[in-house]
Amino acid sequence: MIELEQVSFRYQNEASHVLENINLTIEHGEWVAIVGRNGSGKSTLAKLLNGLCLATSGVVRVNQTVLTDESKHQARHYIGMVFQNPENQFVGTTVADDVAFGLENLAVPRETMIKRIDQSLEQVDMTIYKDHEPSRLSGGQKQRVALASVLAMQPEVIVLDEATSMLDPIGKKQVLSLIQELQEQLGVTVIMVTHDLNEAALADRVITLDEGTVWFDGKPRELLEKGDQLHEVGLEPPFVTKVYQQLTRQSIDITQEPLHYEELVDELWRLYLKT
Ligand SMILES: Nc1ncnc2c1ncn2[C@@H]1O[C@H](COP(=O)(O)OP(=O)(O)OP(=O)(O)O)[C@@H](O)[C@H]1O
Ligand SMILES: [Mg+2]
Numbered sequence: 001m002i003e004l005e006q007v008s009f010r011y012q013n014e015a016s017h018v019l020e021n022i023n024l025t026i027e028h029g030e031w032v033a034i035v036g037r038n039g040s041g042k043s044t045l046a047k048l049l050n051g052l053c054l055a056t057s058g059v060v061r062v063n064q065t066v067l068t069d070e071s072k073h074q075a076r077h078y079i080g081m082v083f084q085n086p087e088n089q090f091v092g093t094t095v096a097d098d099v100a101f102g103l104e105n106l107a108v109p110r111e112t113m114i115k116r117i118d119q120s121l122e123q124v125d126m127t128i129y130k131d132h133e134p135s136r137l138s139g140g141q142k143q144r145v146a147l148a149s150v151l152a153m154q155p156e157v158i159v160l161d162e163a164t165s166m167l168d169p170i171g172k173k174q175v176l177s178l179i180q181e182l183q184e185q186l187g188v189t190v191i192m193v194t195h196d197l198n199e200a201a202l203a204d205r206v207i208t209l210d211e212g213t214v215w216f217d218g219k220p221r222e223l224l225e226k227g228d229q230l231h232e233v234g235l236e237p238p239f240v241t242k243v244y245q246q247l248t249r250q251s252i253d254i255t256q257e258p259l260h261y262e263e264l265v266d267e268l269w270r271l272y273l274k275t
Pocket of ligand 1: 012
């Protein structure tokens, strides 16, 4: 679906590269989390995937088409992107208009359009704000609308750049389970930039960037097993990892490193029942 070959990127008029020699293949239906400290190049990488930034050297391929100034518009039919800052994303005068905008560009018939607007606003719990002005919404509400706009377009790939950072815990959970549903049931490819390793642990694969290069690319469990090394790349081990580390330090034996709260609780029960 997405291939990066020896990709480097430098912003115009800047001396140094922000991304250097990135090689990546992301398959159809994968859920990939991208993590790394501030400034490590996550958003730039996300922008390379839909042609908002074009590689300075190397090749980005989406559905076998090399992304260029000419082909990037085509790529946007497959790839929906929710940015870090939803303020920059609004074009409509009402929430519904805003969601409609992308669909108009895709020349979706009016009736389908109305259905998709209603459905996507429902999915992000924003139906009652349909006729509101986007600029007057709260930060989290704006993120929900930005997400609805992308969902309505039913893209094959969804790129979320810290798209849940302003959501309350319940909203975050809702969005994550919605994403999971889209991935599992419709085979949507999900690429999610996040600072939350708990969130990243939900993905099939985590890519960790450090100073514009890939520091780690693999299963979330393998990343968490790095324990204190995570600090080197500006990541905070999640709570379950810390509990696991404390237990092992005290020679309390847990069969495998837990990835989520549920797994930790299972392990703790097992220990408790043994005593
Ligand atoms: N438009 C731009 N022009 C010049 N330099 C830029 C531009 N946008 C980003 N940069 C620089 O590129 C580097 C990577 O930025 P990027 O936004 O990709 O990081 P990030 O990993 O998304 O960080 P964060 O976690 O803060 O969102 C930073 O050093 C940043 O200062
Ligand atoms: Mg960013």
